Amino acid sequence: MEEEKRRELVEVLVEDARRSIDDIARMLEAEPAEIENEIEALENEGVLRGYTAIVDWEKLDDDRAEAYVEVNVSLDRETSYNDIADRIARFPEVTSLHLVSGNYDFGLIVECDSMNEVSNFVSEKVAPVPEITQTVTHFVMDAYKERGFSMGDGDDDERLSVSP
Amino acid sequence: MTDGGDGNGWAGDIAERVRTVPPSGIRKFFELAEEQEDVISLGVGEPDFSAPWSAREAGIDSLERGRTSYTANRGKRELREEIARDYRRFELDYSPEDEIIVTTGVSEGVDLAFRALFDPGDTVAVVQPAYVSYVPGVTFAGAEPLPVPTHAEDDFKLTYDALADAGAEDADGLIYCYPNNPTGAVMERDELEEIAEFCRENDLTVLADEVYADLTYDGNHASIAALDGMRERTIVFNGFSKAYAMTGTRLGYALGPSEAINAMNRVHQYTMLSAPTTAQYMAIDALRRCRDDVEEMRKAYNRRRNLVLSRLEDIGMDCFEAKGAFYVFPEVPDGASDDEFAEVLLEEEEVAAVPGSVFGEGGEGHLRMSYATGTDELKEAMDRIERFVERNY
Numbered sequence: 001m002e003e004e005k006r007r008e009l010v011e012v013l014v015e016d017a018r019r020s021i022d023d024i025a026r027m028l029e030a031e032p033a034e035i036e037n038e039i040e041a042l043e044n045e046g047v048l049r050g051y052t053a054i055v056d057w058e059k060l061d062d063d064r065a066e067a068y069v070e071v072n073v074s075l076d077r078e079t080s081y082n083d084i085a086d087r088i089a090r091f092p093e094v095t096s097l098h099l100v101s102g103n104y105d106f107g108l109i110v111e112c113d114s115m116n117e118v119s120n121f122v123s124e125k126v127a128p129v130p131e132i133t134q135t136v137t138h139f140v141m142d143a144y145k146e147r148g149f150s151m152g153d154g155d156d157d158e159r160l161s162v163s164p
Numbered sequence: 165m166t167d168g169g170d171g172n173g174w175a176g177d178i179a180e181r182v183r184t185v186p187p188s189g190i191r192k193f194f195e196l197a198e199e200q201e202d203v204i205s206l207g208v209g210e211p212d213f214s215a216p217w218s219a220r221e222a223g224i225d226s227l228e229r230g231r232t233s234y235t236a237n238r239g240k241r242e243l244r245e246e247i248a249r250d251y252r253r254f255e256l257d258y259s260p261e262d263e264i265i266v267t268t269g270v271s272e273g274v275d276l277a278f279r280a281l282f283d284p285g286d287t288v289a290v291v292q293p294a295y296v297s298y299v300p301g302v303t304f305a306g307a308e309p310l311p312v313p314t315h316a317e318d319d320f321k322l323t324y325d326a327l328a329d330a331g332a333e334d335a336d337g338l339i340y341c342y343p344n345n346p347t348g349a350v351m352e353r354d355e356l357e358e359i360a361e362f363c364r365e366n367d368l369t370v371l372a373d374e375v376y377a378d379l380t381y382d383g384n385h386a387s388i389a390a391l392d393g394m395r396e397r398t399i400v401f402n403g404f405s406k407a408y409a410m411t412g413t414r415l416g417y418a419l420g421p422s423e424a425i426n427a428m429n430r431v432h433q434y435t436m437l438s439a440p441t442t443a444q445y446m447a448i449d450a451l452r453r454c455r456d457d458v459e460e461m462r463k464a465y466n467r468r469r470n471l472v473l474s475r476l477e478d479i480g481m482d483c484f485e486a487k488g489a490f491y492v493f494p495e496v497p498d499g500a501s502d503d504e505f506a507e508v509l510l511e512e513e514e515v516a517a518v519p520g521s522v523f524g525e526g527g528e529g530h531l532r533m534s535y536a537t538g539t540d541e542l543k544e545a546m547d548r549i550e551r552f553v554e555r556n557y
Contacts, residue, residue, distance in 0.1 A: 027467035162207035
C-alpha cells in the first residue's frame with residue numbers, strides 16, 4: 001500500500017477504530033483484503049498498539065480517580081530514563097507515561113478506584129523508586145475532552161433538512 | 165402567497181418579475197422532509213462541520229474589541245490582500261485595490277454581476293442542472309435566462325456542443341458553477357479550453373462560480389479566467405461558505421477587471437454598503453490560519469464520497485464519478501420519475517434526497533445526494549436506499 005494511503009488508513013482508525021473493514025475499504029478505494037492485510041502489517045510493525053474506548057466515567061457513576069503526576073529523577077551512570085520508565089510503566093495503575101521537557105522529567109497519568117488509592121500508589125510505589133527525587137500529584141476534577149472527543153452533550157445539527 | 169389587493173392585508177401590487185418567478189422546488193421538498201421524525205437528510209447543501217475554531221475565535225475577538233462599524237465598500241483591505249494572495253494558487257493575480265469586492269455571500273456577488281453587467285433584454289446562458297438562484301437572479305435583473313442543459317453521458321460537464329445546441333452564441337453572458345452543485349461534476353483545464361474558445365468567439369461575459377474550488381478530489385481546480393483571453397471577460401466568484409464551513413457568516417467575493425468590479429461596487433455601495441464586519445474578521449483568519457482545517461475537511465468528504473459512490477454501485481444506481489463539491493448525482497433506476505422516487509423514498513424509508521429536476525434541464529431522472537453528513541448516517545441512509553430499491557425496482 002502506498003505511504004499516503006497507509007497514513008490515511010491510520011487516520012481513519014484513529015477517528016473510529018470500530019468501522020468495518022468493508023466500509024474502510026470503500027472509503028479508501030481499496031479491496032477489503034488489502035485493508036485487512038495492511039492493518040495486520042501495521043499491528044505487527046507496532047505502529048498500531050491497540051484499540052480502546054473513550055469513556056465518560058461519570059455517566060457510569062464510576063467514582064474512579066485520575067491524577068497527573070509530575071516526577072523528577074536523578075540519573076546516574078548505570079541508570080537511564082528508559083530504565084526508570086520501564087520500571088514505572090509496569091504498574092497497571094499508570095495509564096500514560098511520557099518523558100517531557102521543562103520543570104520535571106516524567107509526566108504520568110495514574111488511574112485508581114479512589115483518590116486514596118492514587119495517593120497510596122504514588123507514595124508507596126512511585127516515590128520510593130531510588131532515582132525519583134520528587135513527585136507532585138494533580139487530581140483530575142472534571143474531564144471535558146479526551147483524545148479529541150468532547151465529554152459535553154455536543155451541539156445539535158441546526159441545519160435545515162433540505163437546502164439549495 | 166397572494167398577489168396583493170385581495171383583502172389579505174396587502175393593498176399594493178407585487179412586481180411582475182417577482183410574481184412570475186415560481187418558488188424554489190427545494191421548498192416543497194423541505195416541507196415534506198420537515199414532517200418526518202427520523203429523517204436522514206442527504207438534501208443539505210451545506211457542510212456538517214462548523215467553521216474552524218480559529219476563525220470563529222477571530223470573530224469573537226473582533227466583537228470584544230468593538231469592531232462593529234462598517235468597512236470599506238469593497239471590504240477590508242487586509243481581507244482583499246489575503247484573497248489576492250490565496251487566489252494565486254489558481255494562477256490568477258488580482259489587485260486588492262480595485263479588482264476584488266467582498267460580498268455578502270457569493271449569492272450577492274452573482275446578483276451584483278447580473279445587475280451591473282447586463283441590460284434588460286440581454287440574454288444570460290445558465291448551465292444546468294444549476295444552483296437554484298441563477299435563473300431567478302437573471303430574471304430579477306431584467307435579463308433573459310437561456311438554459312444550457314448538460315448531460316449524464318458527458319458526466320454533466322459543459323461542452324462546446326452543449327453551448328452551441330442551446331443557441332448560446334447569441335447570448336451576452338454565461339454563468340456556471342464548477343465544481344458543480346448539484347451534480348458534483350468538475351471541469352478540467354483542457355475541458356475549459358473549448359468553453360473559453362466559444363466565449364471568445366461569441367464575445368460572452370463569463371460568471372464563474374468557483375465556491376466549491378477547494379473541494380476537488382482528483383487533481384487541482386482550474387479557473388477559466390486563467391486561460392488565454394479570458395481574464396478580461398470573466399468574473400470569478402468564491403467565498404467561505406463551503407470550504408471553510410461558514411455558510412451562516414455569509415461571506416463571498418468577486419474577482420475581475422477593475423471596470424467590471426467598479427460597476428458591481430456601485431450597486432453594492434447603494435444596496436449593501438459593506439459585507440458583515442464580523443464575518444470579514446473571520447475570513448481574514450480563515451485565509452491565514454485555516455488551510456489545514458480545509459484540507460482535513462476535504463479528506464473527510466473524499467472518504468465519504470468514495471463510500472457513497474461504492475455503495476450506489478452495489479445498489480445498482482448508475483452514477484458518474486462526481487469529483488467535486490459534496491454531491492453525487494445518481495440516476496433513478498428504471499427510468500422512474502425523480503420526483504416520485506424522492507417522495508416515496510422519503511415516505512417509506514425517511515431518507516431525503518433532492519429530485520434532480522429541481523435544478524433545471526438535464527437534472528430530470530436524477531437525485532442530488534449530499535454527503536455533507538456524518539459517516540454513520542451516510543451508511544444508514546445507504547442501507548435504507550438499498551432496501552428501498554430492492555423492494556420497489
